[in-house]
Amino acid sequence: MTVTSATSAPPAPAPQSDTKRSNMVDYDSFLKLLVTQMKNQDPTKPMESTDYIAQLATFSQVEQTVQTNSKIDQLMQVSLLGQADAIIGRTVASADGAISGKVAEVRIGSAGLVAVLADGTEFPVEAGMTIS
Template sequence: MEVTSSTSAATAASSASSSSASSASSLDYDAFLKLLIAQMQNQDPTNPMDSSEYVAQFASFATVEQGIATNAKLDALLTSSSLAQADGVIGRTATSADGTVSGTVTALRMTSGAPVAVLDTGDELVLDAGVTIS
């Protein structure tokens, strides 16, 4: 019977986690299960890991996965809300906080920060605090 050392098991787990991390920005369920199986296969048979530790790892992963899904849904909700609010701006006059840029909004462009109004003058105005819509 061949017994692998804990160092080789740690190396296998480390290489599996680094390869899955580099291939995707987040660890998915299948990759987690593969990592867990590799960890179980490479553990020391004379001192096996307690099953409650596996359950704790799985519960932690499930919590993180749910958090990521919740954040994605909140991002989609915020984008939808921004689009709904921005729709009411088209055709109205927008003026910057300092009053130097003003014009009728002809189009909107969504960015990660805030919507950007394209004015009939050719200028672009970020719709953030201080912008007046009339």
């Protein structure tokens, strides 16, 4: 027996930034899976209430994890800003010693901090570099 939905699908959500979209994929997928499971359950064998409660608890955990990840991302940005402020005006040298100079500015990119020296040279701030 084929059962069709009596309601139309909800409208698509507004586009989000790549960071939020990657965080929300698991959350949205879980919610869609739960709703689909509830819609398609066998009416002669309904879901046990304990199973339903367990799924709702899992849903809540997924939601809290997404929110926690968002807060951690914000803390990482604050930490990067503190690190950037600490090296502006100081002399830095790359781990191999090939690049060195006074830091004029620092940019925060997707890979982390990028130091811009007074002569315009750019290089990533990473382990092994010397700051004096």
